Amino acid sequence: MDREPLRPGILVISHGSRDPGWVALVDEAVAAAAQTITQATGPVPVLSSFLEIVEGRLIQDGIDELLALGVSDLFVLPLFVSSGSTHVDDIMQAFGQPPAGLREGELEPLRTGEARIHPGVPIDDEPEIAELLLRQARELSRDPAREALLVVGHGSIEPVFHERWRSSLQRLGERLREGGGFARAETAMLLPDEAADRLREMRSRRPEETVIVVPAFLSQGFFTSTVIPSRLGELEYEYDGRAMLPDAAVPRWLARQALQWMQRMRQAGG
DSSP, rough: OOOOOOOOEEEEEEEEOHHHHHHHHHHHHHHHHHHHHHHHHHHEEEEEEEEESSSOOOOHHHHHHHHHOOOEEEEEEOSSTTTTTTHHHHHHHOOOOOOOSSSSSOOOOOOOOOOOEEOOOOOOOHHHHHHHHHHHHHOOSSSSGGGGEEEEEOOOSSTHHHHHHHHHHHHHHHHHHHHOOEEEEEEEEEETTTTHHHHHHHHHHHSSSSSEEOOOSSSSSIIIIIIHHHHTOOOOOOOOOOSTTTTTTTHHHHHHHHHHHHHHHTTTOO
């Protein structure tokens, strides 16, 4: 009996924001990724949806639109910085995936019809994003051998998720340190509030080193422009507050994830 042909669809899910500029940056990245995917494989529906706030474009809205297009297999790609995000766990549990820890997801189960669900993973220390952040750090750098990096992420106080955030930031920091020839790389989370203590410790231990603060955030906004500078206060450091978007590395990462999934599906026979 012939196997039913694969009809793939890709749903990119990000957090959402009341700032239309934030939403536009995400949409532009997803649109650029969709163009790359289409050029490589032919037309494939790629939709951008949001966990909250953006009315009419929430996760279920995106699912419904893809199901209406006849999608048989749905690749769920979380556009989040870290696998330590409880939001990612909420989303995946709503798609019927097992929890990452002991916490119960906060979303109602999603209606996915007959479509087969294929969960993707968030950014963590993926090479495209590490290269992006390294370029940004280099623009603040004068003598890498005498400079240290402090990679700052949102973080979590939840068991399991705290450790995941710590691990992903540490791997990312090591990629940046090695790629740029920096003296060392440290990490800090905003939740729990540890950034100032970590920076103070770095300055105290090796005052001869300049510290470059690297924000691991998807888009510029409240956290990059207000929270990080206010937490670090009057301590000495180099910082420009730039985030991952609108750099072209983000759509490259999205496209690579989707194309690799489609290749695996084809090799498995759909």
